[in-house]
Amino acid sequence: MNGIINERRQFLLRTCIGVTFIACFAVFPAMAASLTVNVNDLAGLPLRDAVVSVVAKAGTHVPAHAPRTTEIEQKDREFIPYVTVVQTGTQVTFPNRDALLHHVYSFSPAKSFEIKLYSGEPPRGVLFDKAGIVTIGCNIHDWMLGYIQVVDTPYFAKTGADGRVVINDIVAGEFAVAVWHPTQRAPTIAKNLKIESRETAAIVLALDAVAPKKRFKPPLDSVRYK
Numbered sequence: 364m365n366g367i368i369n370e371r372r373q374f375l376l377r378t379c380i381g382v383t384f385i386a387c388f389a390v391f392p393a394m395a396a397s398l399t400v401n402v403n404d405l406a407g408l409p410l411r412d413a414v415v416s417v418v419a420k421a422g423t424h425v426p427a428h429a430p431r432t433t434e435i436e437q438k439d440r441e442f443i444p445y446v447t448v449v450q451t452g453t454q455v456t457f458p459n460r461d462a463l464l465h466h467v468y469s470f471s472p473a474k475s476f477e478i479k480l481y482s483g484e485p486p487r488g489v490l491f492d493k494a495g496i497v498t499i500g501c502n503i504h505d506w507m508l509g510y511i512q513v514v515d516t517p518y519f520a521k522t523g524a525d526g527r528v529v530i531n532d533i534v535a536g537e538f539a540v541a542v543w544h545p546t547q548r549a550p551t552i553a554k555n556l557k558i559e560s561r562e563t564a565a566i567v568l569a570l571d572a573v574a575p576k577k578r579f580k581p582p583l584d585s586v587r588y589k
């Protein structure tokens with residue numbers, strides 16, 4: 364599996380695109396802000412599957428939340444969704460929707476785990492309790508690749524095909540705004556942002572990323588059951 368991971372790293376470093384995003388804040392009288400972020404590549408095209416997170420700095424109080432759960436499906440021998448973002452403390456399940464076995468694993472420092480060969484509902488969920496990037500794979504199907512970004516904030520969103528996210532109900536205070544994409548080439552520097560009552564602000568950030576490419580998936584072989 365190490366060979367597979369190295370191959371994936373080399374693949375991710377091969378081609379480069381850039382990403383810029385522009386954000387606008389509008390703060391309402393209740394002192395809760397709504398953040399809109401547009402994420403584009405260097406060609407100006409919307410970039411999907413980019414994660415935007417707004418993390419409170421020391422001294423800014425963010426309301427606590429109840430424990431959450433979400434799921435990542437394995438369907439048509441792919442992880443769906445390709446990118447998932449969760450807050451620390453979230454339990455994730457990996458239901459297998461295919462008529463064959465999958466074997467989910469990760470070696471990422473933020474969460475190392477393994478769910479051995481199973482069909483249907485998995486034997487257990489996985490608690491993501493540490494912020495960071497978790498790369499997931501399947502021990503049976505080498506092309507299956509997915510990402511989980513674990514963030515230590517309730518303020519996050521992932522871009523869709525339009526490259527846009529809207530994050531609502533952000534309290535007043537001081538924050539760091541970050542964007543991450545699974546194929547970015549270098550770490551990004553978070554942008555400081557102070558939210559005050561009735562304030563509006565605009566920020567521009569940039570990051571390097573590589574263009575995601577479709578991974579080869581062999582035709583379904585019913586005899587080999589893969």
Ligand SMILES: [Cu+2]
Nearest residue numbers: 465501503504
């Ligand atoms: Cu699989």
